[in-house]
Amino acid sequence: MTAVQPVPPPTEPAAPAVLGPAPTGSRHRVSPLLYIGGAIVGLIVLVALVSFFWTPFDPLYTDVVNRHAPPGTAGHLLGTDMRGRDIASLLMEGARTTLYVGIVSVGIAALIGTPIGIIAGMTRPGASEFIMRATDILLAFPALLMALLFAAKWGGSVTTAMIAIGIATVPAFIRVIRSGTLQVMSADYVLAARVAGRRGTAIAAHHVLPNVLGLVIVQASVGYAIAILAEAALSYLGLGAGPTTPSWGRMLYEGQSGWPTYPLVSLWPALAIILAVLGFNLLGDGLRDRFDPRLAGRS
Amino acid sequence: MAWQLVRRLLIFLISAVVASMLIFLVLSGLGNPARTQLGTGATDEAVAELSKEMGLDRPLVVQYWDWATGLLHGDFGVSYVQHIPIGPQISDRLLVTTWLVLGAMIIALLIAVPLGMASALRHGKVSGYLLSGASQIGVAVPAFLAAFILVAIFSVSLGWLPANGYTVPAADPGLFLKQMILPWLSLGLVQGAVLTRYVRSSVLDEMGQDYLRTARSKGLTPGSALVRHGLRNAAIPVLTVIGVQLVTILVGAVVVERIFVIPGIGSYLADSVDRQDLLAVQGIVVTLVVIALFISFLVDLAYTLIDPRLRRR
Numbered sequence: 001m002t003a004v005q006p007v008p009p010p011t012e013p014a015a016p017a018v019l020g021p022a023p024t025g026s027r028h029r030v031s032p033l034l035y036i037g038g039a040i041v042g043l044i045v046l047v048a049l050v051s052f053f054w055t056p057f058d059p060l061y062t063d064v065v066n067r068h069a070p071p072g073t074a075g076h077l078l079g080t081d082m083r084g085r086d087i088a089s090l091l092m093e094g095a096r097t098t099l100y101v102g103i104v105s106v107g108i109a110a111l112i113g114t115p116i117g118i119i120a121g122m123t124r125p126g127a128s129e130f131i132m133r134a135t136d137i138l139l140a141f142p143a144l145l146m147a148l149l150f151a152a153k154w155g156g157s158v159t160t161a162m163i164a165i166g167i168a169t170v171p172a173f174i175r176v177i178r179s180g181t182l183q184v185m186s187a188d189y190v191l192a193a194r195v196a197g198r199r200g201t202a203i204a205a206h207h208v209l210p211n212v213l214g215l216v217i218v219q220a221s222v223g224y225a226i227a228i229l230a231e232a233a234l235s236y237l238g239l240g241a242g243p244t245t246p247s248w249g250r251m252l253y254e255g256q257s258g259w260p261t262y263p264l265v266s267l268w269p270a271l272a273i274i275l276a277v278l279g280f281n282l283l284g285d286g287l288r289d290r291f292d293p294r295l296a297g298r299s
Numbered sequence: 300m301a302w303q304l305v306r307r308l309l310i311f312l313i314s315a316v317v318a319s320m321l322i323f324l325v326l327s328g329l330g331n332p333a334r335t336q337l338g339t340g341a342t343d344e345a346v347a348e349l350s351k352e353m354g355l356d357r358p359l360v361v362q363y364w365d366w367a368t369g370l371l372h373g374d375f376g377v378s379y380v381q382h383i384p385i386g387p388q389i390s391d392r393l394l395v396t397t398w399l400v401l402g403a404m405i406i407a408l409l410i411a412v413p414l415g416m417a418s419a420l421r422h423g424k425v426s427g428y429l430l431s432g433a434s435q436i437g438v439a440v441p442a443f444l445a446a447f448i449l450v451a452i453f454s455v456s457l458g459w460l461p462a463n464g465y466t467v468p469a470a471d472p473g474l475f476l477k478q479m480i481l482p483w484l485s486l487g488l489v490q491g492a493v494l495t496r497y498v499r500s501s502v503l504d505e506m507g508q509d510y511l512r513t514a515r516s517k518g519l520t521p522g523s524a525l526v527r528h529g530l531r532n533a534a535i536p537v538l539t540v541i542g543v544q545l546v547t548i549l550v551g552a553v554v555v556e557r558i559f560v561i562p563g564i565g566s567y568l569a570d571s572v573d574r575q576d577l578l579a580v581q582g583i584v585v586t587l588v589v590i591a592l593f594i595s596f597l598v599d600l601a602y603t604l605i606d607p608r609l610r611r612r
Binding site: 133134136137139140141142144145148149150151152153155156225229232233236237238239252256259263266270273274275277278281282 | 310313314317318321322325326435436438439440441443444447451546547550551553554557568569571572573575576577580584587588591592595
């Protein structure tokens with residue numbers, strides 16, 4: 001089998017356009033959405049990384065004298081909350097929680113969904129139909145519902161939320177990756193590999209996976225935005241991050257007691273959530289444009 | 300056509316049974332629900348006693364069969380925490396949530412269809428980018444945040460609408476409408492933004508089709524060509540999204556009902572999760588999931604009606 005060389009992907013337009021990066025050049029410029037989304041996500045990642053080494057104050061330190069301090073008071077850049085905790089520091093550590101939840105839940109979804117999606121795209125029609133029907137059943141459990149189900153059984157926590165959101169995001173990965181796999185499987189170079197006697201696993205590893213990786217990245221970006229919203233909603237319901245874990249959703253939940261007398265306490269985490277979801281959505285759209293030239297300029 | 304209907308109905312029924320098994324397995328099958336109910340500090344004797352009372356000492360298959368056949372008769376069991384039948388609670392609260400979901404969906408459609416079409420027709424122009432950007436921001440706003448902002452503006456600052464509460468429509472239709480406007484907007488505005496993007500994308504797809512070019516070459520404006528010929532085709536992918544959106548609104552109602560103190564199925568679910576009332580959670584989740592599957596079944600049927608090609612398959 002080692003004598004069989006993988007057939008290089010064809011370069012003619014008939015190649016599965018959906019699955020590779022768009023050609024560079026003036027007609028296929030990188031979408032500005034990619035830059036804007038990338039910059040927002042990059043900023044959040046940077047803030048989260050910095051929070052490991054430095055925050056203006058200890059985020060959990062309560063300063064009862066300076067409760068509800070306006071921005072700029074006693075070194076509190078964005079002010080303090082109802083317990084006198086520094087909002088900027090809470091936001092910085094909250095970014096960490098947001099990224100952590102996203103990475104784990106999207107990681108779970110990608111690790112389970114990608115191989116199943118590839119199998120569904122490569123296997124016999126009957127087996128593929130079975131996988132897709134099972135996927136449809138799982139689709140009836142949106143992330144928030146799955147998280148509530150898990151919270152009822154195992155109690156509300158960031159860990160429970162991440163696992164539940166991850167499992168609920170699996171069907172989206174399966175659908176997208178299956179669709180991409182079907183396109184790759186219809187390409188000439190895969191047919192050539194099959195005629196040359198390459199095994200299904202080798203085709204999956206050498207031809208399908210590298211070509212659907214772009215779709216995985218796009219879906220991961222979209223899934224990340226969903227994870228942020230679901231975690232925020234759960235924390236808002238008191239079923240996500242605990243009192244000792246700074247989280248944007250939890251900040252909103254706690255800030256509502258002072259709303260609307262002290263709107264800034266809720267406004268900052270609200271803006272952070274909107275910015276993060278916007279960033280990941282724009283990044284997803286930009287990446288989709290990048291990996292699917294037919295969609296360039298649509299978003 | 301008849302075979303399509305039977306096939307889709309069978310898929311729906313099998314999916315509903317499998318989903319109910321999964322829910323039962325998670326809530327009743329994994330671990331001991333009696334221990335979950337009593338907490339980790341409970342003695343083994345207390346757990347054993349409650350297990351017997353809850354019927355958990357029977358084989359799992361028997362427990363599932365009893366629960367599932369009970370569901371078919373509207374018997375969801377009796378809450379071990381509140382000691383009241385769960386079925387009537389679900390049906391009463393589902394009616395409340397139905398008002399919320401329908402109102403929110405109507406608002407979402409009223410926003411999405413004209414804005415999505417306008418955004419597509421103005422593709423490449425400044426106004427098109429502005430509409431597209433506004434929908435991007437709308438998608439990023441969680442419903443509970445929209446609720447916060449709306450309450451601050453219309454209840455606290457202007458005092459036009461009540462910040463919370465629910466009145467049965469038959470009792471006082473005027474007050475019902477006043478109380479529901481903000482919850483409808485909270486869910487509808489956000490979902491409208493999501494739907495706008497799909498309508499725009501779908502309309503853009505159709506605008507590139509040859510038949511629309513032909514219609515325009517016969518003298519129709521882009522808008523009228525789209526309305527006369529393109530909308531039916533553009534509706535097909537949008538229909539799927541509407542189905543998904545309905546489910547999202549149904550589940551999103553959990554948070555909005557909490558904020559506006561609406562006694563719907565969402566707040567019942569959130570309260571039951573807080574109380575770790577597993578049997579109630581089991582009944583509520585299975586109800587929501589079966590509704591989601593049924594919506595998916597209806598969307599499939601609607602496809603067949605809209606797209607004649609599917610009838611011949």
